[in-house]
Amino acid sequence: EAQVTQNPRYLITVTGKKLTVTCSQNMNHEYMSWYRQDPGLGLRQIYYSMNVEVTDKGDVPEGYKVSRKEKRNFPLILESPSPNQTSLYFCASSLSVTDTQYFGPGTRLTVL
Amino acid sequence: KQEVTQIPAALSVPEGENLVLNCSFTDSAIYNLQWFRQDPGKGLTSLLLIQSSQREQTSGRLNASLDKSSGRSTLYIAASQPGDSATYLCAVRTTDSWGKLQFGAGTQVVVTP
Numbered sequence: 315e316a317q318v319t320q321n322p323r324y325l326i327t328v329t330g331k332k333l334t335v336t337c338s339q340n341m342n343h344e345y346m347s348w349y350r351q352d353p354g355l356g357l358r359q360i361y362y363s364m365n366v367e368v369t370d371k372g373d374v375p376e377g378y379k380v381s382r383k384e385k386r387n388f389p390l391i392l393e394s395p396s397p398n399q400t401s402l403y404f405c406a407s408s409l410s411v412t413d414t415q416y417f418g419p420g421t422r423l424t425v426l
Numbered sequence: 427k428q429e430v431t432q433i434p435a436a437l438s439v440p441e442g443e444n445l446v447l448n449c450s451f452t453d454s455a456i457y458n459l460q461w462f463r464q465d466p467g468k469g470l471t472s473l474l475l476i477q478s479s480q481r482e483q484t485s486g487r488l489n490a491s492l493d494k495s496s497g498r499s500t501l502y503i504a505a506s507q508p509g510d511s512a513t514y515l516c517a518v519r520t521t522d523s524w525g526k527l528q529f530g531a532g533t534q535v536v537v538t539p
Contacts, residue, residue: 345525355531357517359526362525362526364525412457412458414475415472416472420467420469
């Protein structure tokens, strides 16, 4: 089944403890992206990747890192999480940057 | 910077009525516009993608129009059903920033039986 998967789906952690949220797609998509969704602020783009080894900042990249070493995976890294990074995170992918985006199920992160 | 607005923020209609959802954007230099549906606690599902050269796209009961010059898109859902209850979001990709997707805040729709 064609899909975007994210792990973990739920995570509660403490301030400063490094974490990684994985994202994987099985559709051979070139483009991948991370978003966060917060009440009242909507969906905001964190980072995106046009292709392997090519990444760029979205609108809210501070406090996040990404890497794209292989086409199918696009992990989101929080090196020192803070409470203001408590949010619902979505990974998405598309065949090319301008095609229909397919979203993962989301990761709910709570930073205490 | 592109600003995307969706009004109203919430909408309630009786079953069978047609739904009209609005999306406006400030920068008309868009590459495409996409409509999504989001169910509570779930990810987004793509409904329709309209390229900048198109005026509308249709899929079943859904029809989306695009007027670049006025910075507007409208999503029409014919003969609404309770299963259409969800939040609908539009997202815009501008020509000078292909990689970025700007979302509106969404319209929460409730269709009552």
